[in-house]
Structure formats: structure tokens, C-alpha cells
Amino acid sequence: MTLKPFLEVKNLNVAFPTEDGLVQASNEISFTVARGETLAVVGESGSGKSVTSLAVMGLHDRKRTQISGQAILNLDSGPVDVISADDEVVRKLRGKAMSMIFQDPMSALHPYYSIGNQLIEAWSLYNEGDKAAGKKRAIEMLDLVGIPDAAKRVDEFPHQFSGGMRQRVMIAMALINNPSLLIADEPTTALDVTVQSQILQLIRDMQKEFNMALILITHDLGVVAEVADRVNVMYAGKIVESGGAEDIYYRPDHPYTIGLLHSIPKIGELESKRLVAIPGQPPSLINLPRGCSFRARCAFSDRVSGNLCATTAPTLDTKTNEHFSRCHLPEAELLKARKEIGGN
Amino acid sequence: MTEPLLRIEGLQKHFATTTGGAFSKVKGTVKAVDGIDLDIYPGQTIGLVGESGCGKTTAGRTILKLYEPTGGKITFEGQDITHLKPKQMKPLRSQMQMIFQDPFASLNPRHTVGTLIGAAFEIQGITPEGGIEAEVQRLMARVGLNPEHINRYPHEFSGGQRQRIGVARAIALKPKLIVADEPVSALDVSIQAQVVNLLEDLQDEFNMAYIFVAHDLSVVQHISDRVIVMYLGKVMEEADKVDLFTHPRHPYTKALLSAVPVADPIKGRKRERIILQGDLPSPVNPPAGCVFNTRCWKAQDKCRTQVPELMQIGKDPSHRIACHFPEE
């Protein structure tokens, strides 16, 4: 991508102080997204993917969160750093410059207000015009996201919609002010697989329609493969690997990514070979061990010379252009590892 | 193979819906499960798939007689257990067990691991050799838990470990049949494989039969010998795994398969997809005729009026579908 990235996240850290200690939820996060580009963030729950995006949206309670680093939005009017900007400035970016949709469409809409009401509210924040104009726009948006009979359903309440329909409503609401960036946080996790494909299709269509930068957060590698241009793989609060979708799927550099790709059975592979499991559990984010946080589960840490994995946290090394990985494993060992696990 | 371990014929489970409130009345019935047949043999795994609300979980629970069946017949090892009372079922409970989806909800947070796993022995009044505690520790070791943690509480374990506790509890009495209800769908991706592998290993070891209830087709494909596809309480298609995945005949099965995202950017994007329109209809008020007709691209008038019979199709005698217009 040659475009100037719309969002530049630089060295973002988010931590929550708790009774038991400081939870380092995201750690040294840097990435960029341009308009029209889809960045997928993959990782297990607790890997810090939601925390990062919420930080970009400025949705963390600053009193209870320690945030450092930068998240710069390159707006037409000039760059704004969401992290350091005033609450009021950030608020006015939300919904307009950047929007977000959430995992659970069942609870993300206010149960007491009609769909139309909630859409109009979002619209009127950034548009002059009376309610009728807002409603017109709301119906238009509902139509666009594929709600049948939108003019009638606009007055209905969330509980009268199915999960898939609600997610469409959420998308309509997020897009009603033509945002430049859409963050979709596990938008299909709560949905059935047939509905999931509808929604993914819709998100793709919408991205084209609005030429947005899209950050798609998910744990489902299948979903990522279908929509992502680039992929960030997160583990224990850090980006462990980042690259183009094909790089990640065909040339994974990090043992975690490799393991992940092979731990899921693939449709069509009918011969029942044993799955490759990543042993152990993800580490606690409190008092993370020194060194590589994946070390305890990594099958190859013994192939790294010395005690490097235990003592030194790997940095995000550039392997090839725009493909980074946080691993001490030498190139040769890596190729071997790919073969050993995946057989390709 | 001779006598099936378990035979299900025309199993039905209907729930009454009420109006709620102080003076509730029965409003209607939800036909959560409306006619399932299956035979399962020792060592076999049958996958039960479908989207949420299709009745697969209810089916699993009804098979284990955790719900009283509304209709049909359940035969376990030749014995008709359809209408056995809970007390009469008790001795059979050691033969058939269940693994639950949610490892948080299925373990009583007030009990230690030892109590949780040991309960099976206690309830059935069985004292294993060496005592319950030793046996529990042996089981813990078998499912990959540290036996020293016998006195810990569930919240001290991660999700994957908890699911291992659930598995240990289910296999404690060496049952012949286990209904696994979405056993990995609540687990993190990296953990799912661990549990799937464990289940496979245990099956090899004890020759148990599994009824594997899941919505994730890829996992079902991986673990099952035979697959039943359900939609709104009804069986749409059933076939041996290979047949079903290579040559699905029901439009719904086909759509379901095509909707599964493939973790391969090039292949995945090139793939021809069938995107079903609309949502699952409400089970309270299912469509007339073929229940799938509202979302089926091939639906004709006949589909809206006539309920298709579940019939054998193709060469394989065990491949059956319920469709007026099967795929080629």
C-alpha cells in the first residue's frame, strides 16, 4: 500500500492496575492502517486485541487505565493523537472519523430505544437537520445494510431483531456518518455460520462503498483469511507476527502462528490425522516472565542458542518487506519448524 | 457390527411455551427435536451439527434422558429406556455420560476437583480399587491434569483445564456412550486441539461411542464417523462423514459447508460461496412444509406445503436426506 496510512499506532501500551498487580494488556503495539485497507488482528482471548482497539477509540476510562504511546489519525484537517488529545476532541472523532462495532449484537443496542431512534441519535451528532431528515437517512442506511422492509422496521426495537439483523443495524449505525476507520471487534463470533458469511460479505461491501480503513478483530483464522489484507497476530499483549495475509498463511514466521494454523482442522481434509496442539496455557498478563512470553509453550525454544528466549524478549524483526515476527529462532530453524508442524 | 449400543427411533422433544406472569397459560409448543433416528455402535462418533436453535443440544440431552422424551424410542444395549424413571435410570448413568460446552458453568464452583470427579463414584455407590481419591488422581493424570491439584477449586484452573476436569468426570465410570455437547466451542483456538486430541485418545483407549454435538463443521468433520445435520428440530441430512463432506445432497448442508471460512487466503477467496438469505425462523413458529424453505434458493411451492420425508438417497444406503429437490 502506498497510501499514507490513516491510522498510525506507535508503541502503544495499555495496562490496568488491579489488586493483584499491573495487568499489561497490550504491550509495545505499533501498526498502521490505510483507507481501503483491511487489517485483521488475530489472537486468543486475553491477547490484547480488544484492549488495543478500545485504546484507539479512546474508550478506556483514563482514570483506571495506564496508556502510553501514540495512535495518530491522519485526518484531512491534520493529524490527531488520540492518546494524548483531550477527551472532548477524541469524543468528536468517534462515530465520525472512526467507528466501532462489537462482538455481541444482542447487548450492544439499547433495549429501550427504537432502532431508528438510535440511528438518528448517531446521525444528528454530526449532521444538521430535523428528525425527519435523520429518519430518512436511517432508513437509507438500514436499506444499505440489507434490512428488508427498512421503512417499517426502523420503528421497531432491538429485541424484535435477530442477532444477524442486529449486527447489520450496528453496522448501519457505525457507518451512518461515513467514518474513515471502522474497527470491527469479533463482529461474527456470536453469530451462526450462515449468518456470519452474510455479515462478512456486508462488511466487505461496506468497506468498498465507504473506502474505509478496516480493523477486523477476530480469533477465527478462517475469517481472517477471507477478508484481511494484512494480519497482526497477537499473543500475551504483544504483536508476535505481522504481515500480509498470504505471508501469514503460507509463510508463518512465529511458532505460535505456525501452531495456531495447524491446530485447527480444515474443511475438506477428510483423513483423520491427529491435530497439532499447542501445549500449555497462555500466561498471566500480570508479572509477565522476562524473555519471550510464548517460551513456555514453544516447541522450538531449545533450538535458540544460549538462554536467549528466557532472558531477552525478542523484538519485532523485519524478515521480509512488511512481514515482521517477534522470535529469536534463526531463519533455517524456522523453515524446519514450519515443515515439522505443517508438513509444507 | 451387530447390535447397536444405542438406537434412537423417531425421537421427539417438545417444550410448552407459556405466556409468563402470575397466571400463565400454555401458549404453544416448540418442537425442539422432531424426529431423529440414529444407531450408534461402540467406538463410533456421530456428529450432530446445526446452527443455534436447531435442537442439537436438546437432542443430546434427551438421548441421555436428561429431558423426558415427548415421543420416539430410545434403546440402550437392547433395553428400552424411553420412559424409565430417574431411579430406574440411575444404574444406567454409569454407562452414558455427558461433557458440557461451558467449562465454567458445568463445574460447581463450590466443589474441589476431587469432589467433582469423585461424585460419580459416590452417586453410583462404587468404590474403585484403591479408593476414590486415588482413582480421581489417576483420572486427573490421564486427562493431563496435575494430580496434586485434587483439592483445588474450578476457578483456579483455566478454561482448557476445566474442560479436562469435565472430561475426567465423564469418563470416571468408563461409560460406553458419551454425549459431548460443544465440548470445545468455548475454548480458545490454541486449546481446542488439546481437548479434541484428548477425546480421540480416550475413545481409542476405552472404545467409547461419542455423540458429538457441535456447530463447528470443521471439528465435526475431524472427529466424526457419521454426521447428522439438523435444522429447526428436524434432520436435514445424515450420512457417513466422507459422503457428507464430499458430496452433500441437501441444499442446507451445502450452504452450511460453503459458509465455513477457510483458513487459506487464496483458496478461500476463490471458493464459490452460497450465502443464505435471512435468519433462522423462530422455532416457536416454524415455517410450514419444509422448514428450510424460507432460506432455500431452490424452494418451490411444494416445499412450502409438503414436509419432505427423510429418505435414502444415492448409492450409500445410510445416506438420507429430507428434501424435495436434492442437489446432484
Add this chain to the structure above:
Amino acid sequence: MLKYLARRLSATFLVITLVSMSVFGIFAVLPMDPAALTCGKACSAPVIEANRHRLGLDVPVQVQYGRFVKGLFVGRDFGEGAAAFHCPAPAFGYSFNRHECVTTLIAEAFPVTLSLAIGAFVLWLSVGVSLGILAARRKNQWQDRAATAFVLVGTSLPTFISGILILLFVALKFNLINPIEMGRWVSPLEDPVAWFRTFIFPWIVLALLYAATYTRFTRSNVIETSMEDYIRTARAKGLNERDILRKHTLRAALAPIITLAGLDFAGLLGGAIITEGIFNLPGLGRLSIRAVLRDYDLPTILATTILAAVFVVVANLLVDILYAYIDPRVRVAS
């Protein structure tokens, strides 16, 4: 919705019937003899018998109940000959101790209790809810702790103590009320200032008690609601915090308070026995207590008890309807 209403209405009616029947039953089986108690000095068996007849207690309890119900719809006659008189519908009976139709007594007492209840209600609701919101917004800061302290003092102080302390050591001590007019019913339409002065201390006493509950309830509801996904959605839309609180958080957080408030209010309408007693308010509470302790005035006892229960039952109904109006989930489901 109409069907739902009809069903609820008939259920409510049934409950009211059951309540009135059981109140009748309970008082009928008691070893109290109102006829003997109102017999007076020249008491003898025939006089007691005559009294029993006069009070309508000489017939089986189901007949008494039948007369009661009939009286509610068509009115009732009492006494004989020149001493006869009529209580128009809805007649709750006749109090021979107060020489009035019970309906009249209730009609006189009700505005007092209503004033007490409404004022206290407004006060406790406004204080309780705003304190609760403040505490929730300033969670774990001094405002929260102050509100918590208020809650604890409020719940710990029985009304009979707070009432007496406020009456003796505040109102009387500093001449804040006109003693000879204390508790006298003044219509707010005629003299709003006097009305306010009559009720302000009772309001404070009741509000102190109830506001505590509401502070606690509001606080936890606001905190809980503000953790809801849809609040995050509102924030993600770009809504400012004030609107989020006003339009999104409070709407959902305060809806359950309707149930609580409705029932508390209805409970108070039946009479605040202690507060009315302490502040001399001639409301339903004092009417009923007087009927028990001074006269054992059975018709009044029955009427006030049934009425108090009816308030609660009807409030239940209204609260449900109101809730259905506020919460579309309930509305559409029914």
C-alpha cells in the same frame, strides 16, 4: 396489549376479592367482641345482643361479607326507625365510634396520607436517586462515601426514633411548627405554605428512611448499567458523557426503580402509622390505629386494611403497565 390488560385487570380483581375475604375471615375468627367493647356502662347481655345486631355481627361471616360487598356497590343502611341513616356507595360500613360512614372517614383521612406520601415520595426519590447517581459517578470517592454514610444512617434509624428526635429536638425546640395547628389538615390548594409546613418534617422523616434504599439501589443500578455494552456503543457513537448518562444509562438504570417506588408509595398510601402518630397527622394510619387501639372499631379496621392491600395490588398492576410502557421488551412480549 389489550388482552394483557384485561387479563391483568381480572387477576387484580381476583386478588382484591381474596384479600378482602381473608381480612374478613381473619378478623371474624378472633376472640375480640366489638359488640361487648362498644357496649358502654349499662352493659348487659341484651344490650350486647342489640349491639351485635346494630353492628351487623349477628349473622355469619359470609353474610357479613356479602353485605359489605353489596354496600360497596349500592350503599348501605344502618340503624332503624328514626335513628336510621344511609351510607351511599361505595359504603365501607359505618363506624359507631366516630358516628360516620367509614367511607367519609377514609375520604377525610386520605388527602392527609396522600399529601404525606406524595411529598415524601418526591423527596426521597429526588434525594435518593440523585445521591445514588452521584455516588455511582464518583465511585469510591468522597461523594460516594458520604452517600454510603447517609444510606447507613438512614437504614439504621427506625422511624420512631428519627421522628421523635426531629419532632422534639428540631421542630419543637426551635419553634419551627405552629404547635396548635400541628398535624392539622390544610388543603394545599387553599394554603400551600401551611400545608408545606405541616408536612415538611414528616416528609423528612420518611424520606430519610426510604431515600437510603433508593440511593443504594440507584448506585448499583447505574454502575451496573454503565458497564452494559450499549453504553459502550453510545460512547463509540461519539455521544458526550452527559447525554450518555441522561439518555442511556439512567433510562435503563432507573426503570427497575419504578417497581420499587410504586410499591413503596402504595404501601405508604395505606397509612404511615408511626410517622402519622408522631406528627399528629389525621391520615389513614392514625385512623386505623385509633380504630384498633381506642375503639376496636371493626368496620374501620376492615376498611383500612382492605384499602391498604388494594393500594398495593393496584400499584402492582400500574407498575407493570408503566413498566411495559417504558420497556419495549415487556410491551411487545405481552
Add this chain to the structure above:
Amino acid sequence: MSGLKTSRRILASTAAIALAVGVTVASGSSANAAEKPVTGGTLYFITNAEQFDHIDPARVYTGRDIAFLNSYLYRNLVSYKPVAGSAGSSLVADLATNTGVPSNAAKTWKFTLRAGVTWEDGSPVTCADVKYGVSRPFASDVITDGPQYLVQALDIPTEADGSSVYKGPYKKTGQAAFDKAVTCSGNTITFNLNRSFADFNYALTYPAGAPVKASKDTGDKYDLRPFSNGPYKIASYKIGDQLELERNAAWKKSSDTVRTPYPDNIVVRFGLAEDVRDQIMLEDQIPNTASLDALQPANLRAFFADPTKKDQRFNVYDPYVRYAAMNVKKGHMDCLDVRKAVFFAINTQALIDLSGGREFYGDPGDNPVKPVLGLDYKKTTGNIHDPNWKITGNPTYSASLLEKAKTSCPDAYSRATAADKGIVWDISNTATNQKAAVLIGDALKAAGINIKFNFIPSGQYYSTVQNRDKQNDISSAGWGADWANASTVIPELFTKEGGFNLSQNWDDPAYAAFKKKSDATKVETNRAKQAKGWQELSQYVMDQYWIIRPVFSKGQEVWGSKVGGVYYWEPQGNFGFGGMYVKN
């Protein structure tokens, strides 16, 4: 104390009765000769009570209420003279032109009505009105609580159960018999009695003999608004709130020799909290106010200790004797030794102190008849004059009496001493009585007597204990003579027919002789002989310990600085309401 307690909250309803002769102890009157009464203004009365017990003339029986209503609202054939001192006990003609003419050995009484007396609507008060008024108490199902002298004395046959054959003006059953007993001829009304009744005209000071206009009678509801023929009429009356009187324009001074109405309006405020009432009086917050109740003991002391208030109070012996009645019916206190043991054990001093001390509560008495009755009172022997009696209680002597009872009446002994039994004492449930119970219980325990208290809600106290089945072993009570003759005390309290017999003494072996003597004394027309009879009967009552520890009680009244013309009206034991005015 345990005598009749005019409860702190509610005036006990049935037994407060007027008395003829009073002795003023402290200042009896504020009527200052130099001061001229002022006409006009509003006079307030305040009370903790919720209402007057009754204001229907046929039903009112409380001294205070009679004094109040008689002064303002309605007139009797005869009235007590509205003056201070003993002169106040003399009768004056009121509606009648004379105080009654007896004949036929005082079995027939004639009164002639005064001309020009009118009702508040201007219609004249007729003989028929008086006759109708007298007929109303016979309707015992409607007209409850009033005095029964007329019902009992009029010459009308009775039914087997003792009730009159005449059932009152509403049912009119037996009307002929009544018409024979009370006759009108022009302005003269004649009462035919069934016995000699030398002081029948005193009985007519009760409004039960006052006229009622038949067309205005509303039966039970007449108790809310009686039709006035006095100087005031009711502007409004709401129980629990207030009674407001305004001038009756139809009343003419010329027709009334008794009343001089000064204030324009009279307002009685009911239901004031005791603290509020006391505060108003202590701080003189509303100076044109008089309290209808005595203040709470502590506040009373403060009021009387304040020299600036010396003209705003009096403290007098009231008409009452407060006592504990022994229910001597079999199975109750049927053992003289036990009765005596109870009496001698009690710490009288503590009880009197509890209720205000001798200064405000009263003195230990020795007689059911109060000394203020003069003729009929004679110091008795025994009881408090017994050398073994100690004012603070004598548990030793009491124990020795019990020891005697062990053999003389073992049943009663075991009831009184066994831990699981015990003597049950009825008492109205007031804060003071709760404390009295503690004191009594403590004192009796020292003597080895096991006492239990049955607390009864004040409003229901007398109706409960007068129910012979419900009455327990001992009942606290109080009684005052209805007029200056012990015929309104001894027969009322100690004969079966009496209206207030709490001793249930008719099974006592001594009863027959007692009853015979009482009946004879009642119809004795020689006043000196009669008095001797009462004295002997009183001594007998005390010897039998049918009642114990009488207290000759005191009453206090207080009023504000702007209230003038206050005096103690002895026969009613209360304010002389008629003279009160509001100072400028």
C-alpha cells in the same frame, strides 16, 4: 399508682363522673374581683384526646364534658350554680323555673318550664322536647354510655332480663309505659318514679335529662351535632381535629339566669401530642388557651414551679377515688387474707411518687367515699389505719397473712404464690401503668406473691373489665360520686345492679345483708340517717377488702396568660367554663 388512670393519651371513657363537693387546696380560682370580664375573642382549649367521649346529651357522662357542654351548648331542667367554692354545688333552676317539686314520698317530681327558651332555629323548647330527651336513653342499642339513673328510676316495668320494656323512641316498643311515667301538661313535666328518690333533681343535672327536639334527632349521629339551646352552637366538629363553637343568635340572655357567654368563638383542638400540648402551656405560646388535660408529670411540676404562672393554674382534690377492685368471685380473690396480703405488701409511696407525688397525685385513702362528700364520709378503721400498714409496704406482715391463708384458703394461697399461677391484675396499657406494674410486682414479690399484669388498650379497658367473664383477679379503677350522696357510690360499686361493680361480690356470704342495707339506705329520705348508713357500709367494704388502697386523688388545670375568669367548679370537678373569657 394503679387506680383509674385518665390515660395519658385517651380519657378513659366510662367512669369519670362528677362530684358534688370539692375542696380546693391550692389556688381555687383566678377570678380576680378587680378584673372585669371581656366579651369577644376566641378561647382555645387543647387536649391530647381525640374527641369528647360524647356530646350527645343522653350519652355524655364525663365530668369535664358535662361541665363544658352544659356551659355552652345545652341546658338542663336544673344546673349547678356556676360559681367557685362550695356554693357551686347548689342547684339552680335552668330550663325549669324551679329546682323540682317532689311529692308522694319523693316518688313524683314536677318541673315547670321557663318561657322564652328557644332552640338554635328559634323554635321554643317545649315540654315534649324534654320528654323526648328523657326517652332517648331507653334506646340502649343506640344511646350507649350515658348515665342510667332515669332509666332505672322511672316507673316503667322491666323484662325478665332486667331491661326496661320501653325500647326508646326509635323502636317505640312500650311507648305507653313511658308515656305514663313521664307526662307533660302544658309547661309542666312530671316524672313518676319507682322508688323514693330524695335527690332526683341532682340526677337531672346530667344532660341525659335535657330536651332534644325530636325532628332534629339523628340517632347515633346526634353525637356529632346536637341541636343547641345554649348560648353557643356548633360551627364544626371533626373528631380528631377540632370542635368549633359560635354564638347562638337565637339564645337570649333574658331566658337564661345561669350563663354569661364571653368569647365570640370557642375552639377545642383535639389530638395534640402531649409534648406539643405541654410546650404550648409551658411557653405560653397561645396565651388564650386552656388545657383540658393535666400536663405530663414532669411538665406539670415545671409549670407549678414557675412563679410567673401562679394565676394560670389550680391544683385541687378532684372528685375521684382511685382504687384496686378485688374480684371476690369464687376462683378469684375470694380469700380475705390474700386480699389483705396484697394490700399490705404494696408500696403506696412509690406508686404515688410515680404519678406526681402527694402534691399532684393525691393521698392514701381509707374509704370508697371521698371526704369531700362531707356527710357520707367517715374515717374508717383498719386498712391504712392498721398499725401493720406501712406506706412503703410491709412485706413481713403480708407474708404472715399469706401464711394464714395457707390454711384458711389453700386454693387462693396456691394461686397467689405458685410460680406457674399467680394473681392477674387488669390494668390499662399506659406508660405510667407499665411502671406501676413493675413497682407493684416488685413489692408483692418481696411478700412472696406472684402477680401478673394484663395490659389492656386504654380505650377498651373498662368495657373489657366490666365484662364479668373477662375480668381477672384485680382491676384498677376509679370512681367519683355523681352528686353529693354516696348513693351514687356504694350501690353503684358494690351491688349487683350497680353499674360499676368490679368486685363481683354477690357470691360472698356477707353480700345479702350488705345489699339489704344498701337498698334501705338508698331510699332513706332522712339525710342524716342515710349518711350513717353509707358510713357503715363503707367501713364494711373496707373491712372486707373488696377494694384496696383507695387514693383520694388530685387534679390540676392550667391555662394561658390571656385566659381570665377561671375558677374550679366543684360539682363537675373541672373548669367553670361559663365564666372564662379572653383577656385583651
Add this chain to the structure above:
Amino acid sequence: MAAVVLNDELNSTESQEIVQRTPKEIAWGRFKRNKVGIYAGGATIFFLACSIFAPLITRAFGVDNHTVYEGVLNEFAMPIGPLGGISWSHPLGLEPGVGRDVFALLLYGSQLSFLVAFISTFASITIGMLIGIATGYFKGKIDSTIGRFADFLLSFPGTFMIIALSLPLVQRVEAIGLAHENAARILVLVIFLVFFGWTGFYRLIRSQTMSLRERDFVMAAQAMGASSWRIIVKELLPNLWPTAIVFISLSLPGYIAAEATFSFLGVGVQAPASTFGLVLSDAVGYWRDDPAYLLIPCAILIAIVLALNLLGDAIRDALDPKAGR
């Protein structure tokens, strides 16, 4: 909102490396951190101990609750000396009118208050628990009937009914010979308090049981062949205890206050026994002359109820950190 994310993160990152504690330890740890709770607990123990050891304590002070002291009241039966006769021998002064020791009256009075409160609380809990579990677990007709009955009960004016009915009921209890005097009065009061009080706990337990029985662990037990009895006792009860404990701790102060209120209204215990309500209703008549007699019992009653409330809050926060937060 941040907290939601925080919780998610924490739950999913729990691993065996963190030293974990049992639920009891967690609750206890949370409780220990709450200073107010600790003080309130201390105060509660103090008040309870004072109450239980009333005979010993009063003996140590050389007083008792039944002796009518002589020479301590003046001729108007008012305590001699300042502050209602407070002195070394009578630390809280004397009862005007009678001359008993206020300190002893209150100590023994607290015994009755605690007695009524404890019996009422435990009876309500027991009934509510039994019926709540039974109806919540078995559902069906009985459940809806009892539910409606509970609604029905709630519509009655409880306070008034207690006042109106207690006297005749006490008489009846005495006539039957079930109990006498104060025992009968306490019995009737407790029966009333429980009769109108069990529904609250019943609803709580019922709704909790309903949600618990839908939890998979109940089904897991059923799948193992556990009887309903075993499920109730072994699976449900352990999860209901915290609710019960919280409820107990929060209803005790309520019942203490209620007992005092009813004594004040003349329902319940009567002289010569004493309770806070009796002493207070007596003291109201003396407030001008002897304010100490009113204010001291007031302060003590408030302190007890406050301490119990604070303790209840602390226990609730410790056992059920989400409620009320």
C-alpha cells in the same frame, strides 16, 4: 466499561501460575481489607457479648434489672443527680418513676431484642430457604401457587396487622397454654414477623435456585444419576449459603429495629421486662426533664443497628462483590 474489558482479560488469563485461594479465603481476604467491616464486626461482637453476658456484667457493676433501687429517686420519682442519675453505681442512670438501673435494663433488653431478631431471622431464612428451593427446583403448580401466595401476603399492611391482631392472638396463645406473658407475646411477634418476612428471602432463593438449576453442573449431576435430594443438598445448597449469610447479616439489624418499633407501639414484650423500644417509648415522656434517659438508649440502639448494617454490608461485599457495587 473499562472494567468489563478488565474482567474479561483477567478471567481468561488466570493460569495455574497464580497462587489461587479458596472462595472462603478470597471472601475473608476481601473482608479483612474492609476496615469499616472489621470495626463493625468488632462492635457487633462487643454488643452481642454484652447481651449474652448481661447477668455477669450487671453483677460486676453490682446492679440488676429487677431491683427497684431505694433512695435514688426524689419525691416526684425523678432520678437524683445529673444526667438522669448517672453515677459509678448506675453507669447509665436510673429509670424515672421506678428506679431501676438503666444499664441493666438495656443489657437485658438487648437480650430480648437479639432473641427476637435471631429467631425471626432464622425462621424466615429456614422457611424461605425450604420453600424457595422446593419451588425453584421443582417448579410447576406448587411454585406458582406459593408465588402468588407470597405476592398476596405482600399486599397486606403488615405493621398494622401485627398491631391489630397481636393482642387477641396473644390471648389465644395463652388460652391454648402454648406460652404465657412475654413468652407468648414474643412468640406472636416472631410469628408475625416471620409470616410477613419470609417472602423476601423466599423470592431471592427461588430466583437463585431457578438460575442455578439451569446451570450445567446441575445437569451434570443428573447425568451422573444424582437424585433430586442430592442435587439440592450437594449442588444447590453450597451455592446458596453465601446468599443466606448475606441475607442474615442484612436482616438482623432490620429485625432489631422492627422489634424496637413494635415495642414502642405496644406490641411485643411488656414490663417488667425491657427492650429498647419499651425504654424509648417510656423515655419520650421525660425528654424535657431527663433527656439522657431518651438519648442514651437511642444512641445505643442506633449504634447496634448501624454496626450490624455495616457488618452486613461488609459481608455482602466480601461474599458477593458484584451486588450493590
